[in-house]
Amino acid sequence: MNPQWTQRLTAALLLLATGLPGLLFAPVFGVGSLLLPLVTVLLVCFAVTELSLRMAALRPWRPILTLVLGLLALGELEFGPGLPDAAMLRGLLDGVTRSWQLTLQSTWPARADAELFLFVPLAVLFASVLAIELSRLPAVALLPGLAVAGLSQAYVALSGPVATAAGLAYVVVAGALLAVTRRRESRLVLVLPAVVLAVAASAGLTAVDQGNRPSLALEHDAAPVPPLRVDNPLDQVADRLTRPGEPVFGYSGTAGTDRWRIAVLTDFDGVSWRANGDYLRLGASLGTATRHARITVPAGGGPWLPSQALPATVSGADPLVDPASGTLLLPGRRGPVEYELGWREPAVAPETLLDAGIDASAVSGGVGQVPPGVAELARTATGGLRPSFRAALVLERYLAENYRQATGPVLPTGSGWAQLSGFLFTTRAGTSEQFATAYVALARLIGIPARVAVGFRAPQGGPGPVTVHNGDSFAWPEVAVAGVGWVPLDPAGNASRGTAAAAGALAGATARAREDLPPSQRLRDPEVPADEHAATGPSEPETPWIGSLLTWLGIGVVSALVLVVVAIPGRRAVRTARRRRRTGSAAVVAAWLEARDVLRAHDIVVSRGATARELARRLPSTVDNSVAEGLEWLARQVDITLWSPYGADDRTAAQAWTAVRAIRKGFTKASFQARLRAAFDLGSLRKPGLVTE
Numbered sequence: 001m002n003p004q005w006t007q008r009l010t011a012a013l014l015l016l017a018t019g020l021p022g023l024l025f026a027p028v029f030g031v032g033s034l035l036l037p038l039v040t041v042l043l044v045c046f047a048v049t050e051l052s053l054r055m056a057a058l059r060p061w062r063p064i065l066t067l068v069l070g071l072l073a074l075g076e077l078e079f080g081p082g083l084p085d086a087a088m089l090r091g092l093l094d095g096v097t098r099s100w101q102l103t104l105q106s107t108w109p110a111r112a113d114a115e116l117f118l119f120v121p122l123a124v125l126f127a128s129v130l131a132i133e134l135s136r137l138p139a140v141a142l143l144p145g146l147a148v149a150g151l152s153q154a155y156v157a158l159s160g161p162v163a164t165a166a167g168l169a170y171v172v173v174a175g176a177l178l179a180v181t182r183r184r185e186s187r188l189v190l191v192l193p194a195v196v197l198a199v200a201a202s203a204g205l206t207a208v209d210q211g212n213r214p215s216l217a218l219e220h221d222a223a224p225v226p227p228l229r230v231d232n233p234l235d236q237v238a239d240r241l242t243r244p245g246e247p248v249f250g251y252s253g254t255a256g257t258d259r260w261r262i263a264v265l266t267d268f269d270g271v272s273w274r275a276n277g278d279y280l281r282l283g284a285s286l287g288t289a290t291r292h293a294r295i296t297v298p299a300g301g302g303p304w305l306p307s308q309a310l311p312a313t314v315s316g317a318d319p320l321v322d323p324a325s326g327t328l329l330l331p332g333r334r335g336p337v338e339y340e341l342g343w344r345e346p347a348v349a350p351e352t353l354l355d356a357g358i359d360a361s362a363v364s365g366g367v368g369q370v371p372p373g374v375a376e377l378a379r380t381a382t383g384g385l386r387p388s389f390r391a392a393l394v395l396e397r398y399l400a401e402n403y404r405q406a407t408g409p410v411l412p413t414g415s416g417w418a419q420l421s422g423f424l425f426t427t428r429a430g431t432s433e434q435f436a437t438a439y440v441a442l443a444r445l446i447g448i449p450a451r452v453a454v455g456f457r458a459p460q461g462g463p464g465p466v467t468v469h470n471g472d473s474f475a476w477p478e479v480a481v482a483g484v485g486w487v488p489l490d491p492a493g494n495a496s497r498g499t500a501a502a503a504g505a506l507a508g509a510t511a512r513a514r515e516d517l518p519p520s521q522r523l524r525d526p527e528v529p530a531d532e533h534a535a536t537g538p539s540e541p542e543t544p545w546i547g548s549l550l551t552w553l554g555i556g557v558v559s560a561l562v563l564v565v566v567a568i569p570g571r572r573a574v575r576t577a578r579r580r581r582r583t584g585s586a587a588v589v590a591a592w593l594e595a596r597d598v599l600r601a602h603d604i605v606v607s608r609g610a611t612a613r614e615l616a617r618r619l620p621s622t623v624d625n626s627v628a629e630g631l632e633w634l635a636r637q638v639d640i641t642l643w644s645p646y647g648a649d650d651r652t653a654a655q656a657w658t659a660v661r662a663i664r665k666g667f668t669k670a671s672f673q674a675r676l677r678a679a680f681d682l683g684s685l686r687k688p689g690l691v692t693e
Contacts, residue, residue, distance in 0.1 A: 014145075015131070016042075019039075024158065095114070103155070249467075262455045264277065270369045287310070290345065292340060292341065358389065393489070405430075432475045436492070450479045476491075591637070594660050
């Protein structure tokens with residue numbers, strides 16, 4: 001191949017080896033946002049390489065020229081056309097210093113913003129420049145691309161079939177690169193072992209792992225969002241209720257909901273409640289939205305934005321989100337905000353919710369120093385039931401029936417044990433603040449994971465815009481239910497004043513379960529599902545070893561197939577490569593041995609003392625004439641080697657191997673079955689001297 005074409009092909013393969021790892025960031029950003037910047041970078045690198053091949057004077061400047069043009073192309077693509085300015089330079093600098101950090105502070109898939117994903121094409125650009133400059137050492141030139149792949153796996157570690165496919169794709173590119181840059185006789189020797197190793201390792205890891213092992217990827221808290229100092233909305237509930245007519249926000253749309261949340265509080269030390277959310281920048285989406293609403297929040301009112309338990313998308317604003325609670329924050333907000341919120345609701349059958357268990361793995365919080373008598377009250381309120389959603393509804397009913405809403409111009413405030421003890425044992429009256437916090441504290445004492453949510457009930461209204469006022473402010477408890485998630489309850493009865501038509505699927509299922517709750521005198525623990533291993537009687541012994549045995553048997557079968565398919569031709573290729581390295585008379589002898597092995601592989605009987613001419617005359621009529629011609633030509637080279645006073649030189653050796661290639665080419669006209677049988681003929685691996693008629 002022409003040296004310049006070899007350099008072009010080498011550059012193209014190296015660029016592919018650095019561009020493919022860049023696509024491994026697809027789980028973080030999506031393929032659509034990465035494809036154009038990556039292709040732009042690779043085209044610029046290839047264009048500069050081609051230019052340097054045509055103009056030798058540019059070769060010393062190739063790395064600098066590639067970097068400058070690559071950065072300029074990315075700047076024009078991401079920051080708009082025009083001459084480079086301060087904004088473009090600042091954006092490119094942020095791509096190196098900040099974009100990787102902002103991505104770790106975002107939910108994935110992240111938004112397709114240059115300030116987030118720009119570090120990926122920049123990493124590919126730098127890796128491509130290094131790879132092209134190291135192209136004289138192909139194995140070393142692959143290392144920059146592997147570094148980009150390692151960076152991608154630090155964000156999201158691929159596993160299972162996807163990892164297998166990505167690994168095999170990279171091996172194909174790397175094998176092609178080694179084949180292009182090595183001598184012909186050593187190409188198969190380098191490529192085949194790499195392919196065999198990649199196939200065996202990928203198949204084995206896929207069979208054993210299947211994506212079940214813990215990810216080695218970076219966690220989002222590797223670059224946490226700076227701490228936020230915001231007001232506690234729980235402390236504002238009573239104050240808002242004293243000014244009930246003041247509007248807070250408005251919404252419109254076909255959304256179905258009975259409440260809007262602004263904060264979720266989990267930490268309780270006995271004195272105060274605090275939010276412990278892990279806030280991230282909201283990415284492209286958190287799932288598929290099934291409900292939507294257009295929300296308008298006037299100026300002022302703090303950073304909290306009305307939200308739902310499972311927000312999916314937000315357009316018109318760029319808030320922080322706590323995925324565990326669904327709360328939205330817009331730090332530093334001063335002016336009005338209008339945004340569209342999309343969210344989803346869990347699907348749950350009303351008849352199964354009542355007997356559902358609690359989610360013991362849910363993280364709720366503590367209760368601080370519990371005053372005397374509170375633990376006994378919790379057991380009394382739930383009738384001694386074990387932790388379950390039924391017990392959670394019983395506790396809700398107990399508070400609703402034995403405590404009342406406080407009224408008047410002065411409302412009780414505070415939610416520490418000092419205030420909750422007075423609410424539970426003395427006044428027995430409070431706002432939703434005391435109802436919700438007392439419920440959560442009592443629920444935690446009996447083993448039910450619970451948390452406090454603060455927000456607004458959805459007022460009654462028609463299909464048009466709805467305005468939420470201070471009088472709609474209230475707090476409510478949420479309990480963690482197995483297979484469902486966090487289910488909101490309402491011991492104070494505030495949400496029930498909203499329109500019933502606004503209730504979503506989960507609220508409707510909860511209302512149905514509340515109606516089906518038996519009276520106190522007929523309360524019983526729900527039956528324990530069989531999957532909780534509480535059923536009595538003999539059970540089948542678990543045999544996890546069967547799955548492992550089948551897995552390893554599968555790996556063994558795959559490995560055996562790989563060995564059968566690759567070992568014989570691979571061993572033959574190694575033997576041929578060793579013979580080709582010989583020179584002079586030894587090279588001609590090696591060519592003759594190679595020709596004998598080719599004939600034996602195609603079932604041609606080779607006797608112990610047969611010469612090349614004898615074999616040419618004895619060939620079956622079914623064999624193509626070019627095989628006989630190749631043997632005759634090989635015989636001439638052997639004669640020169642044995643009888644010429646000058647011996648064999650490099651030209652004679654080259655002629656001998658040319659004859660071997662002619663013999664091989666003649667056998668390519670045989671049937672497919674014959675060629676396949678010859679490719680895997682084990683007898684041809686024996687020493688030629690042991691072959692007899």
